[in-house]
Amino acid sequence: MNAPLDPIRLQDDAPEIAAAAPAIQESREEARDEAREAPRKRRPKRDVDGWVLLDKPVGMTSTQAVGAVKWLFQAKKAGHAGTLDPLASGCLPIALGEATKTVPFVMDGRKVYRFTVRWGIETDTDDSEGQPTETSDLRPTREAILDLLPAYRGEIEQVPPNYSALKINGERAYDLARDGVEVNLAARTVVIHSLELVDQPDADHAVFEAECGKGTYVRSLARDFGRALGARGHISALRRTRVGTFPEEELIPLAKLREVSEAMDDAPPAFALRPVEIGLESLPALRVSSSDAARLAHGQPIILRGRDAPVLEGPVAITAGGRLIALGEAEAGEIHPKRIFHSGK
Structure with a gap:
Protein backbone atom coordinates (compact mmCIF):
# COMPACT_ATOMS: atom_id res chain seq x y z
CA MET A 1 0.00 0.00 0.00
CA ASN A 2 1.08 3.64 -0.39
CA ALA A 3 3.23 4.89 2.46
CA PRO A 4 2.53 8.34 3.98
CA LEU A 5 4.85 11.12 2.98
CA ASP A 6 7.46 10.98 5.75
CA PRO A 7 10.46 13.36 5.74
CA ILE A 8 12.67 10.69 7.35
CA ARG A 9 11.55 8.12 4.76
CA LEU A 10 12.27 10.54 1.94
CA GLN A 11 15.75 11.13 3.26
CA ASP A 12 16.29 7.36 3.22
CA ASP A 13 15.04 7.16 -0.36
CA ALA A 14 17.07 10.12 -1.58
CA PRO A 15 20.07 7.99 -2.61
CA GLU A 16 17.78 5.80 -4.70
CA ILE A 17 16.10 8.61 -6.61
CA ALA A 18 19.48 10.27 -7.14
CA ALA A 19 21.25 7.11 -8.29
CA ALA A 20 21.44 8.32 -11.87
CA ALA A 21 22.25 11.91 -10.93
CA PRO A 22 26.03 11.83 -11.58
CA ALA A 23 25.61 10.51 -15.11
CA ILE A 24 22.76 12.90 -15.85
CA GLN A 25 24.68 15.82 -14.39
CA GLU A 26 27.78 14.91 -16.43
CA SER A 27 25.70 14.72 -19.61
CA ARG A 28 24.06 18.05 -18.77
CA GLU A 29 27.41 19.73 -18.20
CA GLU A 30 28.75 18.38 -21.49
CA ALA A 31 25.62 19.58 -23.26
CA ARG A 32 25.92 23.02 -21.68
CA ASP A 33 29.55 23.21 -22.73
CA GLU A 34 28.56 22.38 -26.30
CA ALA A 35 25.76 24.94 -26.22
CA ARG A 36 28.18 27.61 -24.95
CA GLU A 37 30.87 26.75 -27.47
CA ALA A 38 28.58 26.70 -30.50
CA PRO A 39 27.84 30.46 -30.72
CA ARG A 40 31.33 31.59 -29.66
CA LYS A 41 32.18 32.90 -33.14
CA ARG A 42 30.05 35.00 -35.45
CA ARG A 43 29.41 33.23 -38.72
CA PRO A 44 27.68 34.54 -41.83
CA LYS A 45 24.10 33.23 -42.14
CA ARG A 46 23.07 31.47 -45.34
CA ASP A 47 20.06 29.83 -46.93
CA VAL A 48 20.09 26.17 -45.90
CA ASP A 49 17.12 23.91 -46.61
CA GLY A 50 16.66 20.40 -45.26
CA TRP A 51 16.39 18.16 -42.22
CA VAL A 52 19.00 17.08 -39.68
CA LEU A 53 17.98 13.92 -37.79
CA LEU A 54 19.70 14.68 -34.50
CA ASP A 55 20.36 12.20 -31.71
CA LYS A 56 19.87 14.65 -28.84
CA PRO A 57 22.11 14.03 -25.82
CA VAL A 58 20.83 13.85 -22.26
CA GLY A 59 21.11 17.17 -20.44
CA MET A 60 20.52 19.48 -23.40
CA THR A 61 17.23 21.27 -24.00
CA SER A 62 15.60 21.04 -27.40
CA THR A 63 16.10 24.79 -27.84
CA GLN A 64 19.84 24.44 -27.17
CA ALA A 65 20.04 21.56 -29.65
CA VAL A 66 18.35 23.61 -32.36
CA GLY A 67 20.71 26.52 -31.66
CA ALA A 68 23.78 24.29 -31.93
CA VAL A 69 22.69 22.75 -35.24
CA LYS A 70 21.65 26.13 -36.64
CA TRP A 71 25.11 27.51 -35.83
CA LEU A 72 26.95 24.53 -37.34
CA PHE A 73 25.05 24.90 -40.62
CA GLN A 74 25.13 28.73 -40.53
CA ALA A 75 21.39 28.55 -41.24
CA LYS A 76 19.12 31.57 -41.23
CA LYS A 77 16.11 29.66 -39.96
CA ALA A 78 15.62 26.52 -37.86
CA GLY A 79 13.03 24.68 -35.79
CA HIS A 80 12.33 21.23 -34.36
CA ALA A 81 9.57 18.66 -34.66
CA GLY A 82 8.63 17.82 -31.09
CA THR A 83 10.24 18.86 -27.81
CA LEU A 84 12.37 16.41 -25.84
CA ASP A 85 12.93 16.99 -22.12
CA PRO A 86 16.56 17.55 -21.03
CA LEU A 87 16.43 14.16 -19.29
CA ALA A 88 15.56 12.45 -22.60
CA SER A 89 17.82 11.45 -25.45
CA GLY A 90 17.09 10.40 -29.00
CA CYS A 91 15.25 11.51 -32.10
CA LEU A 92 14.95 15.29 -32.44
CA PRO A 93 14.32 16.15 -36.10
CA ILE A 94 15.60 19.66 -36.80
CA ALA A 95 14.26 21.57 -39.79
CA LEU A 96 16.38 24.19 -41.57
CA GLY A 97 15.09 26.83 -43.96
CA GLU A 98 12.26 25.65 -46.20
CA ALA A 99 11.96 22.42 -44.22
CA THR A 100 10.36 24.41 -41.38
CA LYS A 101 7.22 24.55 -43.54
CA THR A 102 6.88 20.77 -43.20
CA VAL A 103 7.30 20.59 -39.40
CA PRO A 104 3.55 20.21 -38.62
CA PHE A 105 3.35 17.05 -40.71
CA VAL A 106 6.30 15.48 -38.91
CA MET A 107 4.92 16.47 -35.50
CA ASP A 108 1.60 14.82 -36.35
CA GLY A 109 3.37 11.50 -36.96
CA ARG A 110 3.60 8.66 -34.45
CA LYS A 111 6.46 8.61 -31.96
CA VAL A 112 8.17 5.64 -30.32
CA TYR A 113 9.68 5.82 -26.83
CA ARG A 114 11.68 3.41 -24.71
CA PHE A 115 11.48 4.36 -21.06
CA THR A 116 12.37 3.03 -17.62
CA VAL A 117 10.01 3.40 -14.66
CA ARG A 118 11.53 3.44 -11.20
CA TRP A 119 8.98 2.01 -8.73
CA GLY A 120 8.54 3.14 -5.14
CA ILE A 121 8.79 6.93 -5.56
CA GLU A 122 6.52 9.46 -7.24
CA THR A 123 7.97 12.92 -7.90
CA ASP A 124 6.48 16.32 -8.58
CA THR A 125 7.92 16.32 -12.13
CA ASP A 126 7.17 12.62 -12.78
CA ASP A 127 10.85 12.03 -13.54
CA SER A 128 14.09 11.63 -11.61
CA GLU A 129 14.82 15.36 -11.61
CA GLY A 130 11.88 16.16 -9.35
CA GLN A 131 11.30 16.07 -5.63
CA PRO A 132 9.69 12.97 -4.04
CA THR A 133 6.01 13.45 -3.20
CA GLU A 134 4.79 9.89 -2.45
CA THR A 135 6.47 6.58 -1.69
CA SER A 136 5.47 2.92 -1.60
CA ASP A 137 7.00 -0.32 -0.38
CA LEU A 138 5.08 -2.33 -2.97
CA ARG A 139 6.86 -3.61 -6.07
CA PRO A 140 4.67 -4.90 -8.92
CA THR A 141 5.07 -8.39 -10.34
CA ARG A 142 5.48 -9.02 -14.03
CA GLU A 143 1.98 -10.49 -14.13
CA ALA A 144 0.48 -7.40 -12.48
CA ILE A 145 2.19 -5.11 -15.00
CA LEU A 146 1.07 -7.19 -17.98
CA ASP A 147 -2.51 -7.25 -16.68
CA LEU A 148 -2.45 -3.44 -16.42
CA LEU A 149 -1.15 -2.55 -19.87
CA PRO A 150 -4.31 -3.23 -21.95
CA ALA A 151 -6.06 -0.39 -20.10
CA TYR A 152 -3.45 2.02 -21.52
CA ARG A 153 -3.61 0.93 -25.15
CA GLY A 154 -5.79 2.64 -27.72
CA GLU A 155 -7.62 5.90 -27.02
CA ILE A 156 -7.23 6.94 -23.38
CA GLU A 157 -7.75 10.00 -21.18
CA GLN A 158 -4.48 11.36 -19.81
CA VAL A 159 -3.70 14.22 -17.42
CA PRO A 160 -0.46 15.95 -18.52
CA PRO A 161 2.34 16.47 -15.96
CA ASN A 162 2.17 19.65 -13.90
CA TYR A 163 5.69 20.36 -15.13
CA SER A 164 4.80 20.62 -18.82
CA ALA A 165 4.91 23.32 -21.49
CA LEU A 166 1.13 23.56 -21.70
CA LYS A 167 -0.24 27.05 -21.09
CA ILE A 168 -2.66 28.11 -18.36
CA ASN A 169 -4.01 31.63 -18.84
CA GLY A 170 -1.02 32.41 -21.03
CA GLU A 171 1.64 31.01 -18.69
CA ARG A 172 3.54 27.74 -18.96
CA ALA A 173 2.43 25.12 -16.49
CA TYR A 174 6.03 24.41 -15.43
CA ASP A 175 6.61 28.09 -14.62
CA LEU A 176 3.54 28.15 -12.40
CA ALA A 177 4.54 24.88 -10.72
CA ARG A 178 8.05 26.16 -10.02
CA ASP A 179 6.54 29.29 -8.43
CA GLY A 180 4.50 27.13 -6.08
CA VAL A 181 1.16 27.81 -7.79
CA GLU A 182 -1.27 24.90 -7.74
CA VAL A 183 -1.60 23.49 -11.26
CA ARG A 188 -6.88 15.03 -22.72
CA THR A 189 -7.60 12.26 -25.17
CA VAL A 190 -4.42 10.65 -26.54
CA VAL A 191 -3.77 7.49 -28.53
CA ILE A 192 -1.35 4.73 -27.54
CA HIS A 193 -0.91 2.52 -30.60
CA SER A 194 1.25 -0.05 -28.83
CA LEU A 195 2.62 -0.52 -25.34
CA GLU A 196 4.87 -3.38 -24.21
CA LEU A 197 6.91 -4.40 -21.19
CA VAL A 198 10.34 -5.20 -22.61
CA ASP A 199 12.48 -5.78 -19.51
CA GLN A 200 12.53 -5.99 -15.72
CA PRO A 201 16.18 -5.66 -14.73
CA ASP A 202 15.29 -5.75 -11.01
CA ALA A 203 12.36 -5.29 -8.64
CA ASP A 204 12.71 -1.50 -8.65
CA HIS A 205 12.69 -0.96 -12.41
CA ALA A 206 10.68 -1.87 -15.49
CA VAL A 207 11.46 -0.96 -19.11
CA PHE A 208 8.64 -0.23 -21.56
CA GLU A 209 8.28 0.66 -25.22
CA ALA A 210 5.35 2.73 -26.43
CA GLU A 211 4.21 3.97 -29.82
CA CYS A 212 2.12 7.08 -29.26
CA GLY A 213 0.11 9.66 -31.10
CA LYS A 214 0.56 13.41 -30.85
CA GLY A 215 0.31 14.98 -27.39
CA THR A 216 1.09 11.88 -25.32
CA TYR A 217 3.20 12.38 -22.20
CA VAL A 218 5.32 9.36 -21.29
CA ARG A 219 5.96 10.84 -17.84
CA SER A 220 2.20 10.69 -17.23
CA LEU A 221 2.22 7.00 -18.17
CA ALA A 222 4.88 6.29 -15.53
CA ARG A 223 2.93 8.25 -12.91
CA ASP A 224 -0.35 6.53 -13.74
CA PHE A 225 1.20 3.04 -13.86
CA GLY A 226 2.61 3.59 -10.37
CA ARG A 227 -0.69 4.79 -8.97
CA ALA A 228 -2.74 2.01 -10.58
CA LEU A 229 -0.36 -0.65 -9.28
CA GLY A 230 -0.08 0.89 -5.82
CA ALA A 231 3.67 1.10 -6.32
CA ARG A 232 4.13 4.75 -7.22
CA GLY A 233 6.66 5.52 -9.92
CA HIS A 234 8.55 7.99 -12.07
CA ILE A 235 10.63 8.04 -15.26
CA SER A 236 14.31 7.33 -14.61
CA ALA A 237 15.40 7.05 -18.27
CA LEU A 238 13.74 8.07 -21.52
CA ARG A 239 14.75 7.75 -25.16
CA ARG A 240 12.73 8.62 -28.27
CA THR A 241 13.62 6.14 -30.99
CA ARG A 242 11.36 7.27 -33.81
CA VAL A 243 9.42 10.33 -34.99
CA GLY A 244 7.12 9.70 -37.94
CA THR A 245 9.22 8.08 -40.66
CA PHE A 246 12.54 9.07 -39.02
CA PRO A 247 14.07 5.93 -37.40
CA GLU A 248 16.74 5.60 -34.73
CA GLU A 249 19.22 4.06 -37.18
CA GLU A 250 19.46 7.34 -39.10
CA LEU A 251 20.12 9.62 -36.11
CA ILE A 252 23.38 11.55 -35.90
CA PRO A 253 24.91 12.62 -32.57
CA LEU A 254 25.69 16.30 -32.11
CA ALA A 255 29.27 15.38 -31.22
CA LYS A 256 29.68 13.80 -34.67
CA LEU A 257 28.38 16.92 -36.41
CA ARG A 258 30.83 19.06 -34.47
CA GLU A 259 33.71 16.69 -35.15
CA VAL A 260 33.12 16.74 -38.91
CA SER A 261 32.68 20.51 -38.96
CA GLU A 262 35.91 21.10 -37.03
CA ALA A 263 37.83 18.67 -39.27
CA MET A 264 36.73 20.77 -42.25
CA ASP A 265 37.76 24.12 -40.74
CA ASP A 266 34.27 24.87 -39.41
CA ALA A 267 32.54 24.04 -42.68
CA PRO A 268 28.90 22.95 -42.32
CA PRO A 269 28.56 19.14 -41.94
CA ALA A 270 26.65 18.81 -45.21
CA PHE A 271 26.68 14.98 -45.08
CA ALA A 272 23.93 15.16 -42.42
CA LEU A 273 21.52 17.36 -44.39
CA ARG A 274 18.48 15.47 -45.68
CA PRO A 275 16.05 16.75 -48.36
CA VAL A 276 13.11 18.96 -47.42
CA GLU A 277 10.62 16.46 -48.84
CA ILE A 278 11.42 13.72 -46.31
CA GLY A 279 9.19 15.67 -43.94
CA LEU A 280 6.26 14.94 -46.25
CA GLU A 281 6.70 11.21 -46.78
CA SER A 282 3.40 10.55 -45.02
CA LEU A 283 1.47 12.61 -47.60
CA PRO A 284 0.19 11.57 -51.05
CA ALA A 285 2.53 12.84 -53.77
CA LEU A 286 1.27 14.61 -56.89
CA ARG A 287 3.39 15.36 -59.95
CA VAL A 288 2.28 18.31 -62.07
CA SER A 289 3.37 19.97 -65.29
CA SER A 290 5.58 23.04 -65.40
CA SER A 291 2.58 25.19 -66.35
CA ASP A 292 0.55 23.94 -63.40
CA ALA A 293 3.59 24.44 -61.16
CA ALA A 294 3.75 28.07 -62.27
CA ARG A 295 0.06 28.57 -61.41
CA LEU A 296 0.53 27.06 -57.97
CA ALA A 297 3.63 29.19 -57.36
CA HIS A 298 1.46 32.27 -57.93
CA GLY A 299 -1.14 31.07 -55.46
CA GLN A 300 -3.63 29.89 -58.06
CA PRO A 301 -5.48 26.53 -57.83
CA ILE A 302 -5.26 23.86 -60.51
CA ILE A 303 -7.85 21.34 -61.67
CA LEU A 304 -7.15 17.61 -61.98
CA ARG A 305 -8.56 16.67 -65.39
CA GLY A 306 -8.93 13.48 -67.38
CA ARG A 307 -9.98 9.89 -66.75
CA ASP A 308 -6.60 9.03 -65.22
CA ALA A 309 -6.51 12.00 -62.86
CA PRO A 310 -5.78 10.88 -59.28
CA VAL A 311 -8.61 11.01 -56.74
CA LEU A 312 -7.22 12.97 -53.82
CA GLU A 313 -8.64 14.62 -50.71
CA GLY A 314 -6.77 16.56 -48.05
CA PRO A 315 -3.09 17.58 -47.91
CA VAL A 316 -0.80 16.61 -50.80
CA ALA A 317 2.90 17.14 -51.60
CA ILE A 318 3.29 18.58 -55.09
CA THR A 319 6.38 18.11 -57.26
CA ALA A 320 7.40 19.19 -60.74
CA GLY A 321 10.57 18.35 -62.62
CA GLY A 322 11.80 16.25 -59.71
CA ARG A 323 11.63 18.97 -57.07
CA LEU A 324 9.17 19.94 -54.37
CA ILE A 325 6.93 22.83 -55.44
CA ALA A 326 4.18 23.23 -52.88
CA LEU A 327 1.97 21.83 -50.17
CA GLY A 328 -1.59 21.78 -51.38
CA GLU A 329 -5.09 20.86 -50.29
CA ALA A 330 -7.08 18.60 -52.60
CA GLU A 331 -10.82 19.16 -52.68
CA ALA A 332 -13.40 18.07 -55.26
CA GLY A 333 -10.87 17.69 -58.07
CA GLU A 334 -9.03 20.94 -57.36
CA ILE A 335 -5.64 21.52 -55.76
CA HIS A 336 -5.30 24.70 -53.71
CA PRO A 337 -1.73 25.77 -52.82
CA LYS A 338 -1.12 26.29 -49.08
CA ARG A 339 2.67 26.61 -48.79
CA ILE A 340 5.08 27.36 -51.64
CA PHE A 341 8.67 26.08 -51.58
CA HIS A 342 11.33 28.33 -53.06
CA SER A 343 14.27 25.97 -52.70
CA GLY A 344 15.66 24.36 -55.83
CA LYS A 345 16.54 21.22 -53.84
Missing part, protein backbone atom coordinates in the same frame (compact mmCIF):
# COMPACT_ATOMS: atom_id res chain seq x y z
CA ASN A 184 -4.73 21.61 -12.33
CA LEU A 185 -4.54 20.43 -15.92
CA ALA A 186 -7.55 18.84 -17.57
CA ALA A 187 -7.38 15.31 -18.95
